Amino acid sequence: MNNIIIIAQTVWLEMLRKKDLYIVLILLAFMTVLLTTINSFGTEVPSSYILDIGLLMTFLLSITLTITLASRQFPTEIRSGTIFTILTKPIGRFEFLLGKWLGIWGGLVVANALFYLIVAGVTMTRGLVFGTSTLFQVYLLHNALLGIIAAMALFFTLFLSHGAGSTLTYISIALTYLYLPRIPQLLMHESGWREKCMLLIYYAAPHLELFDMRTRVLHNWGPLQPMIFAGTIAYGLLITTGFLTLAWLIFKKKRFQRGTLA
Amino acid sequence: MRFLQKNLPPTLVLFIWLAACATGARLLNDSTPIDGSQSASSIYLLGPARALISETLYERADLYFHKGAPHKKEVAFVGFFQKWKQAISPVEVQHAKDSEVLEIMPWLRLATAADPKNIEAYLVASYWLSHECNKPELAIGVLIEAAEKNPTRYEIQLEIGRMNLYLNDMEAAAAAFDESLLQQEKHPVADPEQAIIDRSLLLTFRSFLYELDDAAAGAIAMARLNLELYPERKSLRDRLEQLQTEPLNPVRASEQIAMVFKQTQRSIECHHDEHEHGEHEHDDPH
Numbered sequence: 001m002n003n004i005i006i007i008a009q010t011v012w013l014e015m016l017r018k019k020d021l022y023i024v025l026i027l028l029a030f031m032t033v034l035l036t037t038i039n040s041f042g043t044e045v046p047s048s049y050i051l052d053i054g055l056l057m058t059f060l061l062s063i064t065l066t067i068t069l070a071s072r073q074f075p076t077e078i079r080s081g082t083i084f085t086i087l088t089k090p091i092g093r094f095e096f097l098l099g100k101w102l103g104i105w106g107g108l109v110v111a112n113a114l115f116y117l118i119v120a121g122v123t124m125t126r127g128l129v130f131g132t133s134t135l136f137q138v139y140l141l142h143n144a145l146l147g148i149i150a151a152m153a154l155f156f157t158l159f160l161s162h163g164a165g166s167t168l169t170y171i172s173i174a175l176t177y178l179y180l181p182r183i184p185q186l187l188m189h190e191s192g193w194r195e196k197c198m199l200l201i202y203y204a205a206p207h208l209e210l211f212d213m214r215t216r217v218l219h220n221w222g223p224l225q226p227m228i229f230a231g232t233i234a235y236g237l238l239i240t241t242g243f244l245t246l247a248w249l250i251f252k253k254k255r256f257q258r259g260t261l262a
Numbered sequence: 263m264r265f266l267q268k269n270l271p272p273t274l275v276l277f278i279w280l281a282a283c284a285t286g287a288r289l290l291n292d293s294t295p296i297d298g299s300q301s302a303s304s305i306y307l308l309g310p311a312r313a314l315i316s317e318t319l320y321e322r323a324d325l326y327f328h329k330g331a332p333h334k335k336e337v338a339f340v341g342f343f344q345k346w347k348q349a350i351s352p353v354e355v356q357h358a359k360d361s362e363v364l365e366i367m368p369w370l371r372l373a374t375a376a377d378p379k380n381i382e383a384y385l386v387a388s389y390w391l392s393h394e395c396n397k398p399e400l401a402i403g404v405l406i407e408a409a410e411k412n413p414t415r416y417e418i419q420l421e422i423g424r425m426n427l428y429l430n431d432m433e434a435a436a437a438a439f440d441e442s443l444l445q446q447e448k449h450p451v452a453d454p455e456q457a458i459i460d461r462s463l464l465l466t467f468r469s470f471l472y473e474l475d476d477a478a479a480g481a482i483a484m485a486r487l488n489l490e491l492y493p494e495r496k497s498l499r500d501r502l503e504q505l506q507t508e509p510l511n512p513v514r515a516s517e518q519i520a521m522v523f524k525q526t527q528r529s530i531e532c533h534h535d536e537h538e539h540g541e542h543e544h545d546d547p548h
Contacts, residue, residue: 219330
């Protein structure tokens, strides 16, 4: 466990050293404050549009940050040769992989908390009353989503380069988020083998849209039922474990040679 | 070739952006109103992207009006994951009421900022501001802004006229209706079928307003033009005959204006409630 924490700490240090997080934080704060300047035809009412656009930006920026951070982990270690030093120390490959994931996810959980504080804070200054417990659930499910994405990016970059791995992660997320939920509608016009293939994809692929419950807080629908919430978190844990297992199966057999890229 | 190899990602992004613009232009070209105020090149380069963003923001306003419940769509099956998602995100159709309606205003504001040619967003904003929110002074401001940015669209002057009827300013209403009629004649319209219906409404209002003002010649001229649009309508024939044979009756004209206003009001309310989704049930036959 100590080894996992040590590896995670190196990721946290990297997060603090690199400028990505600060840029995202400044960008989010600037854009959220900018939203308060919108004059809605002279109407002065607390509005959830700031929370809506702010949370949308938080989702997009945190996903981008996760992919950027996760997809460079292995390729950078291999390119710089530090992976040889680390793996010769008494650190197992499983510990190394899990440490990396924990570092990325843990760092993003904290960063995400800052994002939510900015958005919620700016929204509250405009007088909007929203369910804080619902927002907390949104935050937790959002974190579960980031955990999946981090595991996915780590998995892809174990057999692809940095660029290809991150691109494939972006494409996978876009497809699972935008295309997958529309399959029941698209199936209205399909039949035969296409229908079967689409059904297979629908049930086999991870449903990332389940981790987005912003609608509930934006329209004051109240918190999610505990059983459904716990079930969604468990589903997220299952997908994350699945990707980490796949990553470990590749990683434990992977042979590294000095001077080669991932 | 080396330059292309080195700059492949930005080149690809530029190419995709140009392709998207061209596709958007192609898709929107048929529905873009030709009002003579834009050059063809500006429609192709900026119009599609702005119109698409504006439409997305307008749809967001619609979503807020329905308190987050999306429009129902036909699906081949309702599976496990859909039920799960429905438990997480609401699907029951509800409508915002009273001050809740104000929640849609920022989205409409953003829609008009993204594309000032999106007059539907202006008209919807002015409607809800004047009626549900009881802020007619703000509604008039919205319409004035819309008219400044779309000086050739007759629909805005029609709505300004209706708004003035609502505020009981008959003189301003008459001026706006005259302007609207003039714009219809001077500039091409986006929807010719709707333009004829609107022209009939304009002529009806204008005829009654002339009668209210004790101006027989104007009332008759407007009623005659209205009959030319729909020669088969008995009510329009009767109206013209009445104006030609009987003395003017300003009290009756005032009642008729109120009645036509209410009728058109109801049709607008139904339009706003039903637009683009058929899940609402109405007892009302229209």
